[in-house]
Amino acid sequence: MTVHIDPKAIVHPTAKLADGVHIGPFAIIGEDVTIGTETAIGAHVVIERWTTIGARCRIGTSTVLGGDPQHTRYDGSPSYLHIGDDNDIRELVVIQRSMSPGGCTRLGAHNFIMAQAHIAHDCVLGNHTIVSSLTGLAGHVEVGDGAVLGGVTGVHQFVRIGAYSMVGGSSRLMQDVPPFLLAAGSPATIHGLNTVGLRRAGFSHETRRELKIAYRTLYRSGLNVSQALHTIQCQLTPGDPVKHLIHFIEHSQRGICS
Structure with a gap:
């Protein structure tokens, strides 16, 4: 060439x-x-x-x-x-x-x-x-x-x-x-x-289900962020994607979108 x-x-x-x-x-x-x-x-x-x-x-x-x-x-x-x-x-x-x-x-x-x-x-x-x-x-x-x-x-x-x-x-x-x-x-x-994006990226049905539970706990349960993260860790046996979600939020400096 x-x-x-x-x-x-x-x-x-x-x-x-x-x-x-x-x-x-x-x-x-x-x-x-x-x-x-x-x-x-x-x-x-x-x-x-x-x-x-x-x-x-x-x-x-x-x-x-x-x-x-x-x-x-x-x-x-x-x-x-x-x-x-x-x-x-x-x-x-x-x-x-x-x-x-x-x-x-x-x-x-x-x-x-x-x-x-x-x-x-x-x-x-x-x-x-x-x-x-x-x-x-x-x-x-x-x-x-x-x-x-x-x-x-x-x-x-x-x-x-x-x-x-x-x-x-x-x-x-x-x-x-x-x-x-x-x-x-x-x-x-x-x-x-982001269900469609996750499906297109190859995330399994079980992983999407866990992420949906985590999302609802964070945004639909009425708990504050700290309480929601604690609840997610207690109720689920988090796989890597949910662990990544938790780690991301715990290390946020500007806070997360409401």
Whole structure:
């Protein structure tokens, strides 16, 4: 395999391009950028310094990756953006580096970032997530594996969105969304278990049943959060998903959506 660089593209001499990389017209690849095997960079894309992109990614037209964080305290120190393999990042997306010296904004693998989404400094996305068009993640947001964020959604800094949860479009997230649940609204509230998403992801009927009991105990029993978690642990023999739900809530710093 060979590297294809359009004659109208600009590639810094220190950039490292693996076999099969395709660079489209008017793209700009900055210093100390690394791009993995068979990744395709669209027209007018800008990839700034200290950015690493894995294999077989697709980067859409006019996307900007690895720009300086939008934070008044950023002092210009080296910081990083790391994007894993098999990510589909569409047009006009912005993903920024960490604001901390040596820090890193991270995306895992097999994520789908739709057009005009914004992912700010120090965010961490897992694998197989979907961030829909015009959705904005403020700094330090965490998105768990398999989570889906609807379009035109705003996420407050430091909010965590749990694995296999789903957030409806035009939502405003001020608090954490527990794993496996549905959230929507402005501000977002919990609307139930993400049953369809869990079934599609291969969770067994028994696991879904346990998660439904846990959800009802948390949100329909009239107990406070501490009481609900204690009740779940006493009434169930929690499998790994329920244990993950409990651990997520116990370690929430912003509280969970009501």
